[in-house]
Amino acid sequence: MKVLVLGGTGEARALAVALDESQDHTVVSSLAGRVRDPRLPVGEVRVGGFGGPDKLAEWLVAHQVDAVVDATHPFAERISASAARAAELTGVPLLMLRRPGWPSRPGWHWVGSLDEARVVAEGLGERVFLTTGRQGLAAFAGSSAWFLVRCVDPPEPPVPARSEVVLDRGPYTVEGELAVLREHRIDVLVTKDSGGPLTVAKLDAADEVGIPVVVVRRPAPPAVPVVSAVEQVMAWLR
Known part of the structure; x- marks a missing residue:
């Protein structure tokens, strides 16, 4: 076959x-x-x-x-x-x-699109850890917030005006994600409901430091x- x-x-x-x-x-x-x-x-x-x-x-x-x-x-x-x-x-x-998909946790904000994720994230904090991939960054380009953008390959414009890009690929550890959140003084995490174990560490780290998480539904x-x-x-x- x-x-x-x-x-x-x-x-x-x-x-x-x-x-x-x-x-x-x-x-x-x-x-x-x-x-x-x-x-x-x-x-x-x-x-x-x-x-x-x-x-x-x-x-x-x-x-x-x-x-x-x-x-x-x-x-x-x-x-x-x-x-x-x-x-x-x-x-x-x-x-x-x-x-x-990932089971919902306390402190999660579920949204239906990247555009909605931007609006909700702006209401939750000033410094955003954006882990939705390089596709769709245009949805955040007009935001006044600061973004730490993590993706595998360099993104193409438009990207958020105030941002830092980190090129990396999972799997990640909770210790490593905690270091990222603290080093960049992250207020809110934005992600997609990708599911699986490779990138779940960021969610555990967000729980540990008590920051809200915006999750885009599948x-x-x-x-x-x-x-x-x-x-x-x-x-x-x-």
Whole structure:
């Protein structure tokens, strides 16, 4: 069985290992190409977008793909929508592998967008630790607050006028995150509900020092089957 795995997440890499070690599957992993130096999964890898759902459907047929697993980031709305439509067009089975979101904690402020996150954060503090990634920084460009922006690759303009950019990639430790919060005198943390263990340390650190956290809710996923573990994907394929 030939399986296309969409996404460069930790879950996608773990699934690629399981498929590569299996006697019954061939895996092709597809990365969007937005990260300059991505962590590559095992097996065959393609980098770059497909050009929309119709082109993805053509690719599935041309490469004789038997199943697709959408293991992209919870906020990768475009490719998830394209995968759902391509599966519908071709009849290729599609499963979404999605890590659970973070359970809400006291002191969290849930918002529906980055624009709303900016407004709420401005009302909570003057110095903001912004960990929503380099995509969407334009939503904070007009803010009067000061931002510590952490992302993997250098962001492109527009960025907040008063900001410092730190290039880094998880996993992080609570001790390290506490040092960041204290060194930069952070008043409020802004993040997305990415879920998973790689970046949860910042939330524990925020709890320890007692600063509020603004969390952007996940977008609604397409109407496709969803699981949360690699083992469930393997069972579905079987």
